[in-house]
Amino acid sequence: xxxxxxxxxxxxxxxxxxxxxxxxxxxxxxxxxxxxxxxxxxxxxxxxxxxxxxxxxxxxxxxxxxxxxxxxxxxxxxxxxxxxxxxxxxxxxxxxxxxxxxxxxxxxxxxxxxxxxxxxxxxxxxxxxxxxxxxxxxxxxxxxxxxxxxxxxxxxxxxxxxxxxxxxxxxxxxxxxxxxxxxxxxxxxxxxxxxxxxxxxxxxxxxxxxxxxxxxxxxxxxxxxxxxxxxxxxxxxxxxxxxxxxxxxxxxxxxxxxxxxxxxxxxxxxxxxxxxxxxxxxxxxxxxxxxxxxxxxxxxxxxxxxxxxxxxxxxxxxxxxxxxxxxxxxxxxxxxxxxxxxxxxxxxxxxxxxxxxxxxxxxxxx
Amino acid sequence: xxxxxxxxxxxxxxxxxxxxxxxxxxxxxxxxxxxxxxxxxxxxxxxxxxxxxxxxxxxxxxxxxxxxxxxxxxxxxxxxxxxxxxxxxxxxxxxxxxxxxxxxxxxxxxxxxxxxxxxxxxxxxxxxxxxxxxxxxxxxxxxxxxxxxxxxxxxxxxxxxxxxxxxxxxxxxxxxxxxxxxxxxxxxxxxxxxxxxxxxxxxxxxxxxxxxxxxxxxxxxxxxxxxxxxxxxxxxxxxxxxxxxxxxxxxxxxxxxxxxxxxxxxxxxxxxxxxxxxxxxxxxxxxxxxxxxxxxxxxxxxxxxxxxxxxxxxxxxxxxxxxxxxxxxxxxxxxxxxxxxxxxxxxxxxxxxxxxxxxxxxxxxx
Numbered sequence: 001x002x003x004x005x006x007x008x009x010x011x012x013x014x015x016x017x018x019x020x021x022x023x024x025x026x027x028x029x030x031x032x033x034x035x036x037x038x039x040x041x042x043x044x045x046x047x048x049x050x051x052x053x054x055x056x057x058x059x060x061x062x063x064x065x066x067x068x069x070x071x072x073x074x075x076x077x078x079x080x081x082x083x084x085x086x087x088x089x090x091x092x093x094x095x096x097x098x099x100x101x102x103x104x105x106x107x108x109x110x111x112x113x114x115x116x117x118x119x120x121x122x123x124x125x126x127x128x129x130x131x132x133x134x135x136x137x138x139x140x141x142x143x144x145x146x147x148x149x150x151x152x153x154x155x156x157x158x159x160x161x162x163x164x165x166x167x168x169x170x171x172x173x174x175x176x177x178x179x180x181x182x183x184x185x186x187x188x189x190x191x192x193x194x195x196x197x198x199x200x201x202x203x204x205x206x207x208x209x210x211x212x213x214x215x216x217x218x219x220x221x222x223x224x225x226x227x228x229x230x231x232x233x234x235x236x237x238x239x240x241x242x243x244x245x246x247x248x249x250x251x252x253x254x255x256x257x258x259x260x261x262x263x264x265x266x267x268x269x270x271x272x273x274x275x276x277x278x279x280x281x282x283x284x285x286x287x288x289x290x291x292x293x294x295x296x297x298x299x300x301x302x303x304x305x306x307x308x309x310x311x312x313x314x315x316x317x318x319x320x321x322x323x324x325x326x327x328x329x330x331x332x333x334x335x336x337x338x339x340x341x342x343x344x345x346x347x348x349x350x351x352x353x354x355x356x357x358x359x360x361x362x363x364x365x366x
Numbered sequence: 367x368x369x370x371x372x373x374x375x376x377x378x379x380x381x382x383x384x385x386x387x388x389x390x391x392x393x394x395x396x397x398x399x400x401x402x403x404x405x406x407x408x409x410x411x412x413x414x415x416x417x418x419x420x421x422x423x424x425x426x427x428x429x430x431x432x433x434x435x436x437x438x439x440x441x442x443x444x445x446x447x448x449x450x451x452x453x454x455x456x457x458x459x460x461x462x463x464x465x466x467x468x469x470x471x472x473x474x475x476x477x478x479x480x481x482x483x484x485x486x487x488x489x490x491x492x493x494x495x496x497x498x499x500x501x502x503x504x505x506x507x508x509x510x511x512x513x514x515x516x517x518x519x520x521x522x523x524x525x526x527x528x529x530x531x532x533x534x535x536x537x538x539x540x541x542x543x544x545x546x547x548x549x550x551x552x553x554x555x556x557x558x559x560x561x562x563x564x565x566x567x568x569x570x571x572x573x574x575x576x577x578x579x580x581x582x583x584x585x586x587x588x589x590x591x592x593x594x595x596x597x598x599x600x601x602x603x604x605x606x607x608x609x610x611x612x613x614x615x616x617x618x619x620x621x622x623x624x625x626x627x628x629x630x631x632x633x634x635x636x637x638x639x640x641x642x643x644x645x646x647x648x649x650x651x652x653x654x655x656x657x658x659x660x661x662x663x664x665x666x667x668x669x670x671x672x673x674x675x676x677x678x679x680x681x682x683x684x685x686x687x688x689x690x691x692x693x694x695x696x697x698x699x700x701x702x703x704x705x706x707x708x709x710x711x712x713x714x715x716x717x718x719x720x721x722x723x724x725x726x727x728x729x730x731x732x
Contacts, residue, residue, distance in 0.1 A: 020675070056654060062656075065672070308415070312385070312414070313386070319389055320390075
């Protein structure tokens with residue numbers, strides 16, 4: 001994937017830097033780990049420090065000091081999560097800030113404007129995020145609204161690119177905009193959504209509205225039915241997913257781009273990913289365990305520290321524990337993506353996926 | 367200063383790793399910053415994970431994955447701070463754990479035993495830490511008790527070195543033990559304490575019981591009166607001090623070794639040290655300030671990030687903010703020590719000290 005701030009080898013995983021920083025690690029650490037692209041959240045940055053301030057500073061890359069690619073979401077997902085603080089109508093979402101209660105509106109145009117000011121390399125259109133479960137009728141109505149919003153978002157984006165929206169700075173003239181396929185767990189709706197979104201025409205396409213509580217098999221099925229409807233020469237991005245198993249399963253179904261808070265959030269809760277499945281470092285069995293978290297891992301944490309020490313740091317509430325766990329988990333995710341890319345290059349993805357999933361889930365099965 | 371885990375250039379500053387980790391940074395970061403020695407707290411490690419566990423793991427260096435020198439305090443200072451949970455008698459201090467309320471005793475022998483098991487490169491004797499202010503009589507009685515404790519601690523240390531204390535593992539056969547001079551703000555008592563402590567005979571000596579609320583001028587005066595009573599061929603350690611100004615003033619009075627939580631704790635509270643005095647990064651004036659925290663600083667934080675970004679991270683409660691601030695402050699402290707060593711080498715310490723202090727305090731004076 002080519003962006004205004006460099007290329008990204010796909011399939012790729014994007015660490016989540018909600019407020020312009022990935023929780024627990026510095027950019028330098030991310031760079032060392034080989035992260036090639038970050039995701040940042042429009043909702044949070046819009047409220048604090050504000051897209052105007054970031055635009056004055058020359059855009060998000062310069063503001064946060066990260067010169068590689070950045071993708072921003074539309075802010076919609078966060079706003080829809082403010083269930084009792086927001087209303088939605090055809091024009092957009094209307095909400096109160098979780099910080100100070102102030103009133104704001106997020107429309108397809110506004111979401112494009114904010115992201116233009118942030119200057120991310122990839123901007124996402126505002127989509128309606130439906131809660132799971134939803135009826136097919138509700139999913140259809142929501143999908144259709146998302147299509148109308150997508151057309152408005154694209155119009156605005158084109159106008160922004162021409163530099164003719166007063167008061168909005170296009171911080172990154174090379175910004176791309178991705179459309180989002182919706183349609184819940186209904187393959188027929190997904191096909192309509194994909195077809196119509198592609199007709200509007202974006203630099204690339206994402207699948208939204210999954211990983212929201214449906215069973216994994218349902219998600220894999222929807223992905224299988226949707227990716228063939230999206231152009232094969234453009235990256236396909238599965239939003240908000242997932243477990244290591246989800247990554248492998250979804251790449252096999254045609255996905256190129258992922259983001260998820262699992263590796264970072266779970267690190268702070270003491271869960272470490274390994275090829276044999278996750279372990280909980282707070283477990284008493286590790287109190288005296290001088291082995292590395294994952295004996296096969298080459299990350300800085302595993303090269304230097306024992307399970308006993310990481311458990312001690314976790315129980316002591318030491319920040320270094322969160323950092324060391326985060327470094328390990330991000331390394332595991334990024335390294336898994338590297339191995340997937342290698343397997344694709346060698347034409348052995350199916351074998352790799354089978355072996356990876358078998359080993360990853362074996363302990364849980366016994 | 368030579369230790370069992372390598373040499374330390376003096377005068378030196380020791381970052382504080384209370385529970386076996388310096389808050390906000392990894393060991394790798396500390397190494398990059400040029401830290402040559404860490405301080406760790408016996409009280410905390412004794413309670414969790416316990417010195418027995420650490421001894422089984424081969425000592426503190428191996429347990430925490432830090433191969434350079436470590437100094438441990440005696441645990442006394444923390445125990446004395448538990449004002450309503452401890453009693454003191456001639457035998458030692460008796461206290462309840464702040465973690466689970468369990469009852470423990472810390473005697474001069476026990477403090478030596480725990481540190482033997484931790485295997486630090488420098489162990490400190492248990493001393494009585496008097497609150498400030500204290501009468502001269504109280505300070506004298508306490509100083510005399512500290513001397514009796516020092517003799518017991520040395521006896522135990524010698525026995526430990528012979529490997530003949532059942533149930534106690536000497537994790538580091540090259541461990542040194544430092545005596546501690548007490549005597550409050552009374553130079554006469556300090557001279558007695560220094561003379562008698564030197565008579566007992568330790569590898570080197572520390573000055574305790576300062577930086578506890580007395581005015582800086584009083585501390586400097588006590589230091590001036592005490593250092594001439596301590597051997598000039600052994601490092602002199604001023605415990606728990608201090609501000610950047612304190613470091614410069616104290617080196618000029620003969621101090622070689624410092625530890626203090628100021629750079630790390632204040633970093634987490636948003637205070638950054640600069641050659642022009644400290645700044646508070648949360649200040650609204652920095653909201654749009656794209657300059658580095660300290661324009662003359664070459665640390666990773668100042669090379670990459672702006673005041674505006676650090677302020678944003680602080681207000682957002684992002685861990686990366688604490689880490690970046692800590693990196694800067696530790697760099698400032700370690701770099702100040704480097705500059706002091708250079709000034710000594712060139713024979714211009716007095717000039718350096720005058721220029722440093724003048725600049726550091728100028729803004730506050732205007």
